[in-house]
Amino acid sequence: MNEEQRALLKNVPIENLIFGIGDVASATGVSQSQIRYWESKGYISSEVVKGSKNRKFSYKTVIKVQHIKVFLDDGYTLVGAAKQAQKRDEYFDTLRTFFESRFEGLEINDGEAEIDMGTFDPEPRKHLIAQRIDNKWQFKLIDPMN
Amino acid sequence: MNEEQRALLKNVPIENLIFGIGDVASATGVSQSQIRYWESKGYISSEVVKGSKNRKFSYKTVIKVQHIKVFLDDGYTLVGAAKQAQKRDEYFDTLRTFFESRFEGLEINDGEAEIDMGTFDPEPRKHLIAQRIDNKWQFKLIDPMN
DNA sequence: CGTGTAAGGAATTCTGACACG
DNA sequence: CGTGTAAGGAATTCTGACACG
Structure with a gap:
């Protein structure tokens, strides 16, 4: 892998990506009021962007919202769903370390x-x-x- | 891999993700006016979301914006940079097919x-x-x- | 060609309150 | 507890025009 290719992979801006609440809602099927409530309870967090007063969410948080929803749909309480989603995050973090170290x-x-x-x-x-x-x-x- | 895990991987909503123009701009460092101009020229495209009148961009398009910017910074004209970026897209598509078929x-x-x-x-x-x-x-x- | 800006209007998101349960 | 809604204001994005080069 040459330097140019490596640089481009690094440039995939998934770590820099931020989403507005409307985009998170439409991508996950979770309502804006749910998202605001979950944030107020600390199950998810939003990014602080200088110069902006609106919420912005990281890709990781979008994934977490998605996961919480899956467990909610499955019958968990919100507290329980948030707990399960935390475990899922660890699963995906592990997967990522493999690709990062082996590609x-x-x-x-x-x-x-x-x-x-x-x-x-x-x-x-x-x-x-x-x-x-x-x-x-x-x-x-x-x-x-x- | 059990069914639950497979379902969760499918649920990673990267295909469903859409971005506002401000989020694309902040993630890539490309200005909003550049993004609008590039779209008017057909180098990138925005999604049509029912009920919305604002632009929304797919993740793939964000990557493409990022790539065009890399080549622009490198000294290409906009036309040339867009052409090079098209090649990069094929590279990443190939990479994705491997993970999809082998994981x-x-x-x-x-x-x-x-x-x-x-x-x-x-x-x-x-x-x-x-x-x-x-x-x-x-x-x-x-x-x-x- | 390719990008920036000012302008006025349109679409989106904000908070705090209240309803339902 | 957990979510939805109406309300008024704030922040964001829109288009079309114009400037610069």
Whole structure:
């Protein structure tokens, strides 16, 4: 993975993204009054944006709203749903650490694509590669020395 | 991966997310007047939301705005930057197809985590597992029959 | 071409109160 | 407890025009 590609991945602004309350409501199906109430109770939080007086929410918070709603629909009380959602957040945080530490680059040539996932630990001299052929992803090992 | 987990992953509403122009501007560092002009030229597009008269942008479009800006900063004309950004979009689409087709589940136990990435094609009877130990991710193979 | 600004109107979000239960 | 609504004001976004270059 070259520097340019790495820079672009970093640039995916998911960490910088903020949402207005209306966008959160329409994306999640949770009403604006619910969102304001949940915030007042501390189950979710909004961002403080300098120069703005309106609420803004991070992507993580949108996910959390979504999760709370799932548990609410499932029959939990609001308190219980918020608690379950907290566990879900940990699940997704774990997933993210994997992609961040293991993704080393994607190459595309003539429609065929390869993702380098770095050292294949059972055979540390080889790299694990995910390879797309005919729109199906397969794994293979390569020896970076060759 | 059980059904509940699969349902939750589907629920990550990144496809449903829409942004106001102010949020796109603050996330990307591109001005509102630039965004409106780029849209008028067809380099980006906004969503039509029923009942709303204001612009809303998809996550994909936010990424595209980000990319166009990178190339503009790099010295491209707007036309050239838009063209380069189109290529980047294909890169990320490819990356997404890999995760969608290969992620089969995450298990967390006592801080240790394992992601099942499905069949390891060089040895089709085994599954490729990404394993987190002491906050480092490693690969290993398992035999699902055992 | 590509972006910024001032202007007046339209759409969105704000808070605090109150209703329902 | 948890959510909805009406109300008036505040913050945001709209379009079309014009400036600069």
